[in-house]
Amino acid sequence: MGTADYVYPSTNVEGESRHRVAIPPPQPFVKTLKNSLKETFFPDDPLRQFKNQPASRKLVLGLQYFFPIFEWGPRYTLDFLKSDLISGITIASLSIPQGISYAKLANLPPILGLYSSFIPPLVYAMMGSSRDLAVGTVAVASLLIASMLGAEVNAIENPTLYLHLAFTATFFAGVFQASLGFLRLGFIVDFLSHATIVGFMAGAATVVCLQQLKGILGLDHFTNATDVVSVMRSVFSQTHEWRWESGVLGCVFLLFLLVTRYFSKKKPRFFWISAMAPLTSVILGSVLVYLTHAEKHGVQVIGKLKKGLNPMSFGDLVFVSPYLTTAFKTGVITGIVALAEGIAVGRSFSMFKNYHIDGNKEMIAIGMMNIAGSCTSCYLTTGPFSRSAVNFNAGCKTAMSNVVMAIAVMFTLLFLTPLFHYTPLVVLSAIIISAMLGIIDYEAAIHLWKVDKFDFVICMSAYIGVVFGSVEIGLVLAVRIIIVCDGSTISNNLKLRIITNISFSFFFVCRLQYL
Structure with a gap:
């Protein structure tokens, strides 16, 4: 027996026998490197389940691995459908006004917010592993798109090019996200620690709230910069253009949204009151503007929204200079932020229900839904906390709640878009501010x-x-x-x-x- 394998007995001061642990023999460099790489990239050994299985079984397991819907779908019950139906309708009432609001925040046509709440949720329902994640557009990614693309292309002067660059950035974000998942590089997201996310999200929420002063005050011209100095300079240099009608309307609806959210926090069983408040605000604001003709007195409205489902946009992607670098950089940065938020939200709610989420599979699912979205007139989507929290509180059982939400959005796109014509922009600003205040932790x-x-x-x-x-x-x-x-x-x-x-x-x- 070698000295490295021998365990030396010894006695401590109290007379109790104890043993020193043997030092393991040194490993060759290649073997050590191999073990380190395996531990980093394949800690769960995803290929283990395929060993010693017939070809037909391997095909089924492969489909279930990349499309979890084939795993939980056969076990789906009527009770699950009842819960997912309630959850889906509830989050649809929140995603419709928020989708329109966040599209405006990104300087994109409002209809894109509805488009982005239709196709991506369907893709995620098939490929995602979270039962609680509610897919849709988010404020931080929308702000990033407006900031980074707006520095190169003016959305007002050249709206077509700006729109195409937004689709291209979404495509690059999806490719980047899916590549991280396929290459099993999920640990990269861990560089965004809890402290980083808390500070980053609070800062982004502060900036987003300040940006909404444009809508609250009814300003026509506003800075493209996002820093607080530029925003305050833009606000107070145009005091002569402030519209009191818009300001009063915005403050009233913001107070209404904050009161309903406070009430729902105090009485969790009435969570649906806070969830329905944004859509209620949109309806009340539209009726008020229609009856009083407030659009003729300085209150800006959305205007006409096109009816119909998502048009194809694959041919609109821009892969030529000089804008390719801008679209790629925007896509990578927004993709990282969207991944961090989506995976963090999914893991948070999975802990409450005690089920496992594979970060690499989530990256693939989020990436593929953004690739599909970029080809169907959608911009960047992920799993926002506000909608996922409503989905969780509404009692969702599976990702089918995203399908129900998508069907509700589809119905809206086909039949209800004319009803948003008189929706005041100030209400959308109030909805964004209310949502962002909840992010500042x-x-x-x-x-x-x-x-x-x-x-x-x-x-x-x-x-x-x-x-x-x-x-x-x-x-x-x-x-x-x-x-x-x-x-x-x-x-x-x-x-x-x-x-x-x-x-x-x-x-x-x-x-x-x-x-």
Whole structure:
């Protein structure tokens, strides 16, 4: 027996016998590398279930792996359908007004918000592994698209090119997301820690709320920049164009939305009141404008929306210079943000119901639904927290609730779009502000300060970067601090020096931006 395999008996001070654990023999470099790669990329060994199976069984298992609907579909019951039907109709009442609102936030035609709530949910229902995720457009990704594409192409002066670039960015986002899933690179999303997400989402929510001052005040011209300095300068340099009618209407509906949400939080069984409030606001606002002809007194309305289902848009994708780089960069950054939000939301609700979500399969599902969406006049979608929370509280059982929602949106596209003609834009702004205020989690930031000062610095770096720089600057800044500073081997003094260095660099860049 070699010395490496021998276990030496010893006795401690209290006379109890104990043994030293043997040191394992050194492994060859190739074998060590192979084991590390397997542990990183294949911790769940997805091919294990295919071993020693006949060809027909392998085909079934393969379909179930990439299309989970073939796994839970045969076990679907009438009771499940009743629950999913209620959940689907409930989230449809929320996704329709939010979809229109977020499309306007992205400087895209409002109808695209409805298109994006029809095809992508159907794709996710077949390929997604989450039972609770409600698919649709999100405010942060919409803001990113408006910011990054708007820096290259003016959506008002050249709306066709801007629209085509939005489709192209969505296509690149989908390809990037699906590639991460196929290559089993889901661990990359882990670089966006909890502290990063809290600060980034709060900063993005703050910026989105400030952007809605354009709709609340009824302004025609507004800055394309997203930082707080540019937005405030744009607001207060146009005080002579503020419309009091629009402001009063916006404040009334915002108060209504906030009160209903507060009531639903206090009485969780009445969650449907908060879920129905946005659609109720749209209906009441449209009726009020129609009866009072408020559109003639400074209250802006949506106008005509086209009837019919999604037209094909594959031929509209732009793969030529000089806009290819812009579309690719926008797609990758928005794709990362959408993945982080969708997977985080899906995992959160799966823990409540005690079932497993495969991050790599989720990446494939989200990527494929965005690829399909880019070819059918949709822009970037993922699983937003607000709609998923409503879906969860409504008692959904499977992803079939997304199918029910898509059918409700299809019915709206075919028959109900003329009813949105008189919907005031100020109501859409109020809906966005109400949704964004729920994302600012100040309690989580306070908890980070109490538990880990370094995580708090990361959180605030992301927040300040988004609010005073841009959404992409805040995200990159926080991730850079994590990559450089993470690890217990780095001393606190060195962490402080690195953070100070990065912070000064950031404020220098922002200073140049404002000059």
